[in-house]
Amino acid sequence: MASTATIHLVRHGEVYNPDKVLYGRLDGFGLSELGRQMAEGIAEHFAQRADNGHPLHLLASSPLQRAQETIAPLAAALQLPVIEEERVLEAENAFEGLSNVKHRLRRPRYWPLLLNPFRPTWGEPYKQQVERMLAAVKDLADRAIAEHGDGAEAVVVSHQLPIWVTRLWAEQQPLWHDPRQRECSLTSVTSLHIGPTGVESLSYTEPNRHLSDQALALPGA
Template identity: 55%
Template sequence: MPEAIVHLLRHGEVHNPDRVLYGRLPSFRLSELGQEMARRAADYFSERGKDGATISYLVASPLTRAQETAGPTAEALGLEIVTDERIIEAENHFEGLSDIRSHLREPRYWRRLYNPFRPSWGEPYAAQVARMRDAIIDARRQAVERGGPGAEAVLVSHQLPIWVTRLASEGKPLWHDPRRRQCTLASVTSLEFDDGRLSAVRYAEPCADLLPGAANLPGA
């Protein structure tokens, strides 16, 4: 049995009919489908509990879509939601724009596109990983303090921070093609720890059957 497991849960589908790159904008809520995804995620963690897992700590990004996704899990497991700014969505200079491709042809935005490896249009990948790792370390410790050895924590975050954290955990380059991220809506990326060290990374999609009809515009 691992010393601890930290689950990184991506939020559910967002109501976003204008296909805005919503980033850190506070007003974007879950759609009806996203609410169903949040309930499915709660069922997923409830089943883990029935199978013997001790999920003792629940954290969410301060953004509305993450808080709403965490709600059903909090209710199902009897946990409070701890809000942590460190697992918020990545900063993006194109935040608030829709139809991003058309804007990329405008010269005023070109200065944001010179370095895709950093990336130059937003928060550096390395900075995202650093803040996520700090939050994960704290969550791992809190889970074990509250639930004992083998306890688990759930962190509700966003696609890009979760994905680059996984890449870093697997020793892979942080630069990537956004279309190839394995981090679907309401997916669970699980980090297993032994003796304080990462020993395994696992991935699950509790809402796989809901994804074909979902809008999946990355937030950043």
């Protein structure tokens, strides 16, 4: 019988960003105090799952500071190393480093970046994001199964847009979307259930809903 695995894609916690910069892949954007509470909440969530018969076997994270800080309490609680996974990095964005992006979009100099929202022309193509995310998920699932057997589970801390477009792909939905409609709150868990044919189903949970409701709507998350 073919083996299975579950890869939990966790979005990082709230970032300290008082100037509301679209930070994208920039260095130096760590978690806020609320974000650190979210990271502790995620650690507790997976510790409870382990107590209920669903232990984690591998941990991986985007190299960005906010992702590394989100996974740190979980790694400490489980005493597991964290694999740094470049392929689950935040999407590239031409507006990275800017604040008040909506206002800036009124300027003609930025209009060429908005020509094709289906691709999108202002950043990394959605298809490319999905491809790199799926490659990372497959490798982690294969490794988890090889090292820990059928039913192995792993957590990967990533970023909203790459997680969301991967979910759209898994649900056979168009990758183009309204960003306001993303169901991927801070420290939410999008679980990909991997079988012989690849991603066979997914589930979504918000362990920190009570905290994410308090979070600021920040760009570049």
